[in-house]
Amino acid sequence: MALLEINKINAYYMHNTQKTRAVENVSLSVEDNEIIGIAGESGCGKSTLVKTIYGAIEPPLYLENGSIIYNFKNLSSNTKITNENIPFYWWKKISYIPQASMNVLNPVRKIKKFFENLWRAHRQDLSYKNYQKLLSTHLQHLGLPVSILEYYPHQLSGGMKQRVIIGAASLFHPELIIADEPTSALDVGVQLDVLRLLLKIQNECKNTIIVVAHDMSVMANFCMKIAIMYAGNIVEIGKTLDIFSHPLHPYTKLLIDSLPKIGDKRGLKGIPGSPPDLVSPPSGCRFHPRCPHSFELCKKVSPTMKEFSAGHQAACHLLERGETNERK
């Protein structure tokens, strides 16, 4: 049984009568003890998808239909996690490291206040003394000196602040950690440290990590499985090696081709055009206006996900015709 079963969800932003179709018809299984990446260009719905998984669904965001089943361990058999009760499981079973998470620290409060609030809101079942013990052991284990608790956020570097947030997200050993662009706004060396820290946590706690990034090199180095999103839809999903060695969807291929490669003298290839406005996305396959292979059917009919090899799925009419995604 998968840890998470996401079935055909549609998540929309509503502003008056204007509907932004940020996530549409997305189905995804997330297994226990895996690191799965969600990749795609800016504005393709990655953050909306993970916010929906976390249950942070507040207006103007609505989950219009579909379901998410959470199969966390050690829950009584009649416990069902829903949008209403999911906040009770936050930090304990499911944690969320939001985009630009270092900015969630209150600039006029010491770091210890942040952790005190975390205890007050979520772990009053632990005595404060035991919580403090747990916290200092955990911080040290993650390579953070306990003295940072006495610091204000402005006294820490961006990387330290990100480690504090990752420390908080992993403190109660949740089964699922969602990290939305955990390395953005950090310099390359610090990015590596942050990814290593997440890997260390995953190795030790065997939790599942969903990581969002638009940077395919982060995906390549960090994830076991990757889901590629385009304009609100998942267009391809597979093991990292399969995605990079045999990308199926033309969009995935273009994303990978846009990565710099050592020794490649051909120059970088960009993806022509830009992602569509999700208020009125293109008909049929949403990628068809930018796709070098599109044909009549692509403009009219939205392709469905099909499995082309074990665990490797994509939604593309071209593949169904048995053709490849080599650039024309």
Ligand SMILES: Nc1ncnc2c1ncn2[C@@H]1O[C@H](COP(=O)(O)OP(=O)(O)OP(=O)(O)O)[C@@H](O)[C@H]1O
């Ligand atoms: N609060 C909001 N109200 C209306 N539309 C929104 C809101 N937040 C996001 N959107 C829209 O939803 C779509 C998906 O945005 P989302 O942030 O999920 O994409 P993303 O892939 O995570 O992008 P990025 O990498 O830039 O964060 C975009 O068209 C965006 O403009």
